[in-house]
Amino acid sequence: MSILEVEAVVAGYGAAEEIVKGASMRVGDDEIVTIIGPNGAGKSTFLKVVAGLVAAKAGAIRLGGEDVTGRDAQGRARAGISFVPQERNVFGSLTVAENLEISGFLDPAGTARRVEALYERYPMLAAKRRALARTLSGGQRQILAMAMGLMTDPKLMLLDEPTAGLSPKAADELFDAVVALNRGGLPILMVEQHAVEALAISTRGYVLVAGRNSAEGAGPALAADPEIRRLFLGG
Template sequence: MTLLVVKDVIAGYGASEQILKGASIDVGAGEIVTIIGPNGAGKSTLLKAVAGLVKAKEGCITLDGADVTAADALGRSKSGISFVPQERNVFGTLSVLENLMISAFSAPRLQKQRAEQAFERYPMLAEKRRAMARTLSGGQRQILAMAMGLMTDPKLILLDEPTAGLSPKTADELFEAIVALNQSGLPVLMVEQHAVEALAISTRGYVLVAGRAASEGTGPALAADPETRRLFLGG
């Protein structure tokens, strides 16, 4: 079953600057889908367009069969889309628990219950529940950011370069956490700088070039494709 459909979306950050020039992708229930491509291709802009942070000037975005194209970021969140940005994705001066609680804005009565569910999923966060988020390591902050994204009980989670700035070992651990999250039933749409590693855990992938999806395939097939490797994967 197809959960998310992005069809011919044109979007950008100004009246004349269109970063996305007719982008089309989809995400099925249970999938991990990774978007790769050169710098400036519009990968993060596409995620933001799905999240409602960048307005689609043309095209259509549907989630679970419902047209959400006109909805703003709050509306998308209420519809079931959760976006975890690359930077500034936790509140450094708040505790781990406070970060989780504030992220359950759509269901204040369920804040404590969902926070405890997050602690069960990520015991490391439970151990640091009273620690300020700024004291966490890079990997721990990313886990917290993902846990915050789960506090709205989403149908789909968007991850923008989740392993940016992490050591290879920590990045591998985060990829394992993403797989575990997906195996629990949550579809994932991801932009990731470590493209080979991301495609290896992905159901499917898209190559975005100049604001359009130039090609798609299974994650392992894209990772192994000589032309894709030459152009985008450094080998």
């Protein structure tokens, strides 16, 4: 069964501008799905359309079989979609604890319980709970950003280039955290610049070119495809 079904979505930032031009994708209940493609292909815009941050001009978005196309970002969050953007994904002037607490807006009564559960899952956050978010390393900030996304108890998590700017070691640790979340029952749709590594941990992958579907397949198979590697993976 698919938790997410996106059909022929068209979207852009201006009245006439179209960046996503009829892309379709699905995410199964137990999957990690990665979107790859050249710069300017519309990958991040596609995620924002799913999250409700960019309105779809055409097409349909269903979450767990329910049509959420007409809902705004908060409505999508209430439906169960959590979006972790690439940039400005934590509040640097707030502590780790404060970042988590303000992310519990959908269930204020359950915020303290969720924060404690996240401290158990990510001991680094517990150790740094009083530290300002801007003092964290890049990898630590990304873990905090994902933890903030988990505060809404999502049915699906969207990650926009989660390893951008990280060292190879921090990127590997971040991928391990993504796999752990998925094994815990959370489906994930992500855009990732480290395409080979991302596809290796993905159930399936999509190649997006000029806002349209170009290819789809099992993650490791896409990573090993000579033509895909030549065109998009630098090999």
